[in-house]
Amino acid sequence: MQYARGGATDREHLVHDAVSASRENEGQRLAQFVQLSGQHEAQALDELNAGLMADQACISPKYLYDALGSKLFEAICELPEYYPTRTEALILEQHASDISRLVGTGCTLIDLGAGNCAKAARLFSFLQPAQYVPVDISVDFLREAVERLQHQFPQIAMTGIGMDFSNGLALPPLVHHHHRLFFYPGSSIGNFAPEQALVFLQRIHTACVQEEAANGGILISVDLVKDTAALDAAYDDALGVTASFNLNLLQHLNRLLAADFDLRLWRHRGFFNAEQSRIEMHLEACVSQTVRWSGGERHFAAGERIHTESSYKYTRQGFTRLLAQAGFKDMTVWTDPQQWFMVCHAHAG
Numbered sequence: 001m002q003y004a005r006g007g008a009t010d011r012e013h014l015v016h017d018a019v020s021a022s023r024e025n026e027g028q029r030l031a032q033f034v035q036l037s038g039q040h041e042a043q044a045l046d047e048l049n050a051g052l053m054a055d056q057a058c059i060s061p062k063y064l065y066d067a068l069g070s071k072l073f074e075a076i077c078e079l080p081e082y083y084p085t086r087t088e089a090l091i092l093e094q095h096a097s098d099i100s101r102l103v104g105t106g107c108t109l110i111d112l113g114a115g116n117c118a119k120a121a122r123l124f125s126f127l128q129p130a131q132y133v134p135v136d137i138s139v140d141f142l143r144e145a146v147e148r149l150q151h152q153f154p155q156i157a158m159t160g161i162g163m164d165f166s167n168g169l170a171l172p173p174l175v176h177h178h179h180r181l182f183f184y185p186g187s188s189i190g191n192f193a194p195e196q197a198l199v200f201l202q203r204i205h206t207a208c209v210q211e212e213a214a215n216g217g218i219l220i221s222v223d224l225v226k227d228t229a230a231l232d233a234a235y236d237d238a239l240g241v242t243a244s245f246n247l248n249l250l251q252h253l254n255r256l257l258a259a260d261f262d263l264r265l266w267r268h269r270g271f272f273n274a275e276q277s278r279i280e281m282h283l284e285a286c287v288s289q290t291v292r293w294s295g296g297e298r299h300f301a302a303g304e305r306i307h308t309e310s311s312y313k314y315t316r317q318g319f320t321r322l323l324a325q326a327g328f329k330d331m332t333v334w335t336d337p338q339q340w341f342m343v344c345h346a347h348a349g
């Protein structure tokens with residue numbers, strides 16, 4: 001995926017909870033892992049409470065990704081209607097050599113929202129990174145995949161980082177400054193509103209040029225504006241997997257907040273809002289009801305909604321303009337024949 005799962009993190013809150021340093025073990029290089037502490041539980045509960053009490057109720061999409069939510073998202077990626085995953089894979093496969101010509105070899109490959117690390121691993125033989133840094137909300141999630149990859153690619157130093165990068169990108173000193181390539185696949189940038197996306201891209205730009213490092217850049221995927229019917233189907237599939245993914249958020253809230261959402265009384269809504277150029281996902285109350293949780297309660301009228309996700313769709317020009325505003329230059333764009341999806345490389349300096 002993946003959305004940066006879990007709570008907000010910023011420089012003040014970053015604490016190295018656990019670092020397992022790279023060791024040599026009978027000639028076998030071991031990956032290293034760093035878990036940076038995230039948002040405090042109390043802050044998360046305040047955020048959820050405020051969202052549920054807002055005039056237009058809303059919950060951050062990061063709460064879609066509990067253990068079951070992450071599995072449901074993997075299933076979404078297999079759906080015939082959900083074109084982004086397979087279209088991106090095709091573009092990356094077709095243009096891996098072009099990408100390696102632009103990036104060169106020996107980079108520090110920083111994989112944001114790495115998940116099972118499969119997308120980046122397909123680029124290893126082309127990019128031959130000196131260091132691979134998968135970042136996801138929890139190192140436990142990364143551990144298995146990274147250890148397997150480290151075994152397969154012993155020549156690449158691997159440092160798994162557990163952090164929520166959505167509110168800050170303060171990487172630990174173990175991550176080399178030299179020749180950083182930020183890889184942000186999956187069109188996850190679309191889950192930020194455009195103003196937030198700009199701030200996030202500016203942070204990546206700063207992280208590329210810090211310490212006067214040279215050769216930094218970004219390789220990022222973006223979902224493009226297209227026919228509304230194709231977009232609606234991708235976020236409201238016939239099998240109902242996206243509906244389950246969305247409804248599971250209520251189950252997650254029941255656990256986090258000791259809430260009493262009855263999932264049978266809510267339905268999934270997923271549709272393209274052309275004016276805002278975004279998919280919106282909502283949970284809609286089927287009947288009038290009162291929901292209670294520790295710390296609050298709210299009456300929802302039938303038809304009232306909780307906004308759970310936005311997924312912005314860009315034009316090619318609109319997104320390259322955003323990259324330029326963030327300080328990037330020399331954009332190279334690859335798309336599929338239908339121009340539904342794009343992968344873009346840009347230099348930082």
Ligand code: AVI
Binds near residue numbers: 002076186188190191
């Ligand atoms: C993770 N993110 C890019 C997905 C998207 O398409 O916005 C999340 C998703 N939500 C519903 N389907 C997929």
